[in-house]
Amino acid sequence: MVTRVRGGLLIGIAATTIVGLPLGVSALPEGLVAWPTGIRDTFLALDFGGLWTHPQIWTVILTFAFVDLFDTAGTLVGVAGKAGLLDEQGHLPRARGALLADSLATCIGALLGTSTTTTYAESATGVADGGRTGFTSLTVAALFLLALFFGPLVQMVPAAATAPVLVLVGAFMMEPIRQIDFADPAEGIAAFLTILVMPLAFSITEGIAVGIVAYTLLRAIQRRGRVSIPLLILSALFLLRYLI
Known part of the structure; x- marks a missing residue:
């Protein structure tokens, strides 16, 4: 190579x-x-x-x-x-x-x-x-x-x-x-968690799930609760999957 x-x-x-x-x-x-x-x-x-x-x-x-x-x-x-x-x-x-x-x-x-x-x-x-x-x-x-x-x-x-x-x-x-813009805490931390969890959990889906939930939470904190509805729905679906 x-x-x-x-x-x-x-x-x-x-x-x-x-x-x-x-x-x-x-x-x-x-x-x-x-x-x-x-x-x-x-x-x-x-x-x-x-x-x-x-x-x-x-x-x-x-x-x-x-x-x-x-x-x-x-x-x-x-x-x-x-x-x-x-x-x-x-x-x-x-x-x-x-x-x-x-x-x-x-x-x-x-x-x-x-x-x-x-x-x-x-x-x-x-x-x-x-x-x-x-x-x-x-x-x-x-x-x-x-x-x-x-x-x-x-x-x-x-x-x-x-x-x-x-x-x-x-x-x-x-x-x-x-x-990836690592200067943006929400984007950088969410991306880092996604990359970290994928090999540890042996699953691409698990990494995406953790990354999206983390990104939604951090964006909500940054913008004082103002987060796009599709992102909230997607995070809720990921959380619901773990509860089921």
Whole structure:
């Protein structure tokens, strides 16, 4: 990455995996190709009756929806900022399309019986290697589809090879903080808490929640209670989530 080599992260993962073979960190698979595991047991295995026999499931559904929404929003803004795709006001053009794609993937994933599908912050690695257009996304999607048939080879990669990449992703995502006005206590403290809580709580949503609530409180103190209604509503929703 320091020498601007394209695919440097992928080369690093592959090299670490190979070096780990004699050390016992990684192991050679029995084969390179395998047929993907079937989804017969999970496809359309929907239990609508459980919504009424187990009312507490509504809390789980709302929590997942809340986390998915703000994880996606936070990741989109962060990755788009790294790619230089935000406008002068810091807004993401055509964000509706990105959110629609994410929501459709979540719905389809649920019907197939997969874990929650969302936008991943690891996308910053693609941006760091020069990915900027929709063709990058299509290429990655095609490679993911192809990877289904190379499960043994993918499982060969140890966590020790991918963990450093995640650290670099965090470093990439730190670049936009230079645009934060730390001279403004409300903005600076809220941003600091957001950055601090995300890794400690292992959640983008938790960091956003703490940051927005802190920002609302500090702004209310600065302006003697005069805070925008949308900001108050958003803070109330975050607080309500913790109470539920």
